[in-house]
Structures are given as structure tokens and as C-alpha cells.
Amino acid sequence: MKTIGVLTSGGDAPGMNAAIRAVVRTGCENGLRVLGIRRGYSGLIGGDMFEMNLRSVSDIIHRGGTMLYTARCPEFKTQEGINKAVDVCKEVGLDGIVVVGGDGSFRGARDLSLAGIPCVALPGTIDNDIACTDYTIGYDTAMNTIVDMVDRIRDTTESHDRCSVVEVMGHTAGYLALNAGIAVGATSILVPEVPYDFEKDVVGRMRRTQKTGKKHFIIIVAEGIGGTMEMAETIERETGVESRTTVLGHVQRGGSPTVRDRVLASEMGHYAVKLLMQDIGNRVVAYKKDSIVDYDIYEALNMKKSFDMEIYKLAHEISI
Numbered sequence: 001m002k003t004i005g006v007l008t009s010g011g012d013a014p015g016m017n018a019a020i021r022a023v024v025r026t027g028c029e030n031g032l033r034v035l036g037i038r039r040g041y042s043g044l045i046g047g048d049m050f051e052m053n054l055r056s057v058s059d060i061i062h063r064g065g066t067m068l069y070t071a072r073c074p075e076f077k078t079q080e081g082i083n084k085a086v087d088v089c090k091e092v093g094l095d096g097i098v099v100v101g102g103d104g105s106f107r108g109a110r111d112l113s114l115a116g117i118p119c120v121a122l123p124g125t126i127d128n129d130i131a132c133t134d135y136t137i138g139y140d141t142a143m144n145t146i147v148d149m150v151d152r153i154r155d156t157t158e159s160h161d162r163c164s165v166v167e168v169m170g171h172t173a174g175y176l177a178l179n180a181g182i183a184v185g186a187t188s189i190l191v192p193e194v195p196y197d198f199e200k201d202v203v204g205r206m207r208r209t210q211k212t213g214k215k216h217f218i219i220i221v222a223e224g225i226g227g228t229m230e231m232a233e234t235i236e237r238e239t240g241v242e243s244r245t246t247v248l249g250h251v252q253r254g255g256s257p258t259v260r261d262r263v264l265a266s267e268m269g270h271y272a273v274k275l276l277m278q279d280i281g282n283r284v285v286a287y288k289k290d291s292i293v294d295y296d297i298y299e300a301l302n303m304k305k306s307f308d309m310e311i312y313k314l315a316h317e318i319s320i
């Protein structure tokens with residue numbers, strides 16, 4: 001392994017820059033040539049890459065987004081796209097690649113590894129929807145952003161005796177909603193993993209707490225549930241409490257990464273290069289039970305992520 005590349009793919013996540021920094025610095029310090037590939041697999045297919053050195057990654061550890069940019073590249077899902085990428089790797093002498101992204105990006109890394117270019121994937125997504133790891137890069141920052149935003153929403157919700165329905169990201173998963181929901185003391189948390197009855201689990205809970213003197217309410221809804229706008233109208237009609245909906249949107253994807261995300265990304269980036277240096281590819285780096293470990297990508301993609309029902313129940317028991 002003489003030359004490695006690094007790319008970020010799919011939705012960006014805070015901490016991707018810290019991961020790029022760790023890859024570049026570990027590679028350079030171990031005598032490797034490191035190429036930064038712009039805009040994910042699109043840049044790989046198009047040969048859009050540049051040589052990086054220790055100073056190329058100065059002053060990025062605290063920045064959100066990704067200095068390498070990111071993209072979604074439908075062409076990479078085809079055999080033709082993979083073949084083009086392999087040709088580019090051979091042409092520029094790329095011996096291995098670190099891919100930072102979500103499970104879609106992992107599939108690309110697996111296909112490229114099978115085609116002869118060893119890839120190591122790092123979980124980079126705010127959704128934390130990757131089964132093989134307890135934490136993904138960006139998740140902690142996004143949760144903290146949500147909590148910060150909802151704390152502000154709470155101020156005005158309380159002043160007006162209102163109910164705020166807040167939609168948070170997570171794609172089809174409810175991990176962001178569950179944990180942020182606990183942290184803001186939401187009256188109800190709706191997630192795709194748990195079936196709900198709006199009348200009982202939202203309106204009913206609000207009525208119950210109204211009887212104990214509660215006058216303002218926060219309802220956290222994962223985007224995978226849908227119909228958030230209509231929820232505020234239903235609540236207002238059913239409870240008489242004036243209601244508003246806020247869709248937090250892409251504010252959740254930006255911002256300076258938290259300590260946890262910076263450290264996680266740094267450890268994972270370093271670990272990935274050490275794997276490539278041993279000519280080991282087709283692996284995902286993960287964080288399990290306080291340790292950094294790695295799995296076969298195929299195995300990782302087939303794992304099923306559990307949803308912590310105990311915490312879900314606890315959240316509702318204490319937010320009443």
C-alpha cells in the first residue's frame with residue numbers, strides 16, 4: 001500500500017473533517033501518499049482528486065461539513081460506474097480508499113473492494129442508523145443541535161402556553177428523536193420503530209398533564225413518521241391548546257462537531273489507515289462497547305439495529 005485516497009459520500013455530517021484530518025495525517029506520518037477525492041464516488045469516477053499533505057488538513061477539525069465536498073452518484077450503483085472507478089484507481093496508482101458515509105456509501109465501498117480496490121468505510125451520518133456501530137460520526141453533534149434549538153422553542157412555547165410539534169431528521173430511523181426527546185423532556189416522542197395511537201399517545205397524554213397543571217408542551221416527531229404539519233392542527237382542535245409546528249431541517253446537519261464526534265472521527269480515521277496499511281479492505285470501522293472495532297462490510301450491512309424500548313418507555317414515564 002503506497003497511495004491511499006479519502007472521500008466523503010452521501011449526506012454530510014459534522015465530524016467528517018476530523019475523519020479526513022486523521023486519515024491524511026496518519027497516512028502521511030506513515031510514509032503513504034494521500035489523495036483527497038472530491039465529491040464522493042462522482043469525483044472518483046471523474047478523477048477529481050489532489051495530493052494532500054500534513055498542512056492540507058490544518059484548521060478543519062472544528063468545522064462542520066466536509067472540505068472534500070460530498071455527492072450522491074447514481075452511476076456508481078452500476079457495474080459500468082465501478083469499472084470506471086477501478087480504471088481511474090489503476091491510472092493514478094490508488095491502492096486503497098477510506099470512504100466516510102452512510103450505509104449506501106458502504107455498499108459502494110463493498111463493490112469497489114470486490115472489484116480489487118481495498119476500501120475501509122467509516123460510519124458518517126447524523127442518523128445513527130448503522131447497525132454495526134453504537135455511534136456514527138455526526139450523531140452526537142446533531143443531537144446537541146436539536147436540543148439547543150428545542151430549548152429555544154420551549155422559551156416561546158412556554159410564554160404563550162402553546163404546544164410545539166418539532167420534526168427532527170433521522171431518515172427512516174428514530175434514534176435522533178428518541179434521545180433528543182428525552183433530553184428536552186418532550187411530552188410525547190413519535191418514532192417509526194414504535195406504532196402509536198395519536199389520540200392516546202399524544203392528545204391523551206396532553207390532557208392528562210393538563211389536569212396536573214401543565215400548560216405548555218413539546219412533541220418530538222421523527223421525520224420518518226410524516227404528517228407533522230397536520231399534527232399541530234389536530235392537537236389544537238382536540239385540546240384547545242394553540243399549537244405550532246417547527247421542522248428543524250438542515251440546521252441539524254451543520255455546525256461545529258462536538259468533542260465526542262471529533263474524538264470518534266479521529267480514532268476511526270486513524271484505525272482505517274492502519275487497516276489499509278496491512279492491505280486489509282472491505283471493512284467497516286465501528287464503535288462497540290467503548291472500543292473501536294472492524295467488521296466485514298457485507299456482514300455489517302446485514303446486521304439489524306435494535307431500538308431501545310426500555311429508554312423509550314422511560315422517556316414517557318418521566319415526561320408527564
Ligand code: ADP
Nearest residue numbers: 010011072073076077101102103104105107108
Ligand atoms: P449514505 O451513504 O448517506 O447512505 P446514499 O444512500 O445516498 O447515502 O449513498 C451514497 C452513494 O453511495 C450513492 O450516491 C452511490 O454512489 C453509492 N451507493 C449507494 N448504494 C449503492 C449500491 N447499492 N451499490 C453501489 N454504490 C452505492
Ligand code: F6P
Nearest residue numbers: 011102125126127169170171253
Ligand atoms: O442521512 C442524513 C439525512 O440528513 C437524513 O436525516 C435526511 O432524511 C436526509 O439526509 C436528507 O437528505 P438531503 O436533504 O441531503 O437529500
